[in-house]
Amino acid sequence: MPLNTEPILLNLGPHHPSTHGVFRLRLIMDGEIIEDAEPVMGYMHRGSEKLAEERTYTQIITLTDRLDWLSGMSNNLAYVRTVEKLSDVEVPERAQYIRVISVELMRIASHCMALGFLINDLGAFATPLMYMFREREKILDLLEMLCGARITFSYMRIGGISHDLPEEFLPALRDFVDQMPKHIDEYDELLTKNEIIQTRAKGQGLLSAQNAVDFGVTGPNLRASGVKWDLRKSDPYEVYDRFEFDIPVGDHGDNYDRYWVRLQEMRESLKIISQAMEQIPGGLTRANVPFFVHPPAGEAYSHIEAPKGHLGFYIVSDGTISPWRCKIRSPSFINLGALASMIIGSKLADVVVTFGSLDTILGEVDR
């Protein structure tokens, strides 16, 4: 008697164990093989873009913290840069350096979490994650010195930053920059050659360079596919053109490359931070902007290289104290577009790993 098999529909989520947020995948399965996949999102839709239309330009900074909650500083920066472009504000040099230091710290913290949860998804439950939490904790302590907050910073202001560096910040940062390479070596030793990671991540979740560009994938995910594109180099903003650093690029675009690129990027960020610490000039930390910023009527689009990819803001101003439209181009949302093509044909157990390797934060997807 022939064995009849028919495809079944499997709902993965909406509660996903890897705490990236609330996300659901509808999978059509043939046995253990994925035949079709559809991401379902929106469980955390808070209407950030609509809320922005009813707040002043400065108040919106607090909304941006809550997009990608692992990298509040980068979100702040992407937003304030767009308003600065719209209202033609020149930011003092010292503020630009402090911005660069804080977003690079944020990048390290965000990559720590991306790697930690990826390893978690791979089955190394919590232990490697705790190593990475340990270093992230130090970064959050540093950022707390800057602004008093640990997750929702709202540190950037239109035209600069809210406070100058406190006295104890630079020595503490120096300690961190000295210690961190040892910790990254530790991750490297513990994980990079680990047999489980090699076998489970290599060759899985393939994303070709052409597909990555076509799907609009950006950030470490794009670079892991072999495309050397980083806005910090190709379109330097703030003072990034004054630093020497490399762009790590993968070859195959598999889960392992996405892991490897992030690990290397942490080292590059440390290079940037230590150069910035040497070069940082004195002076003002905020340009002279009115309390109620009201850019002239017009529009501006500006994007930065956030830890997850291109984070862009498109703001249309009607000349009042709140924007007419504030569109957020969030990297996680657009990176997710490629997920279905990456998991079709793979096994159910690898779906979780591929999803983890994309480093998606659902707060930013759903906005």
Added chain:
Amino acid sequence: MTTALQGNDAAQHISEAVPQSILSVEENLIFVSADAIVSICEFLKSDSRYAFDFLEAISAVDMIDHFQVVYHLLSLSLNQTLVLKIQLYGRDDLSLPSISGVWKAADFQEREIYDLNGITFVDHPNMKRILTWDGFDGHPLRKDFL
């Protein structure tokens, strides 16, 4: 540095390839006709002077008497950008040709615009809501919602 292309030069090349598709030109942006958007995008993607291989963002703006749909294009190989704009008059039964056949990145973004602004994209493979749920009433980013 990324160069923002001059609208005038690009508009001339586009109108040579796709006649009568340009409505007007501002500094770095081109107003194009809705019917021609797919051919324009195909031209801009394949022409070696433009090579816009990457769709950065599609945004929709409710201007009360009309909607603007804004396409931010980026070329990774030539490091340049261009902005295309479409104006859609009216508020009911708005529709546009989908460009998800040109860049796959358009898929989710067009669904988002349909969901939040209520503009339908014709020939889209999966035209349904993405951030709110099926059966949700209204389009939240319209100015008359709430």
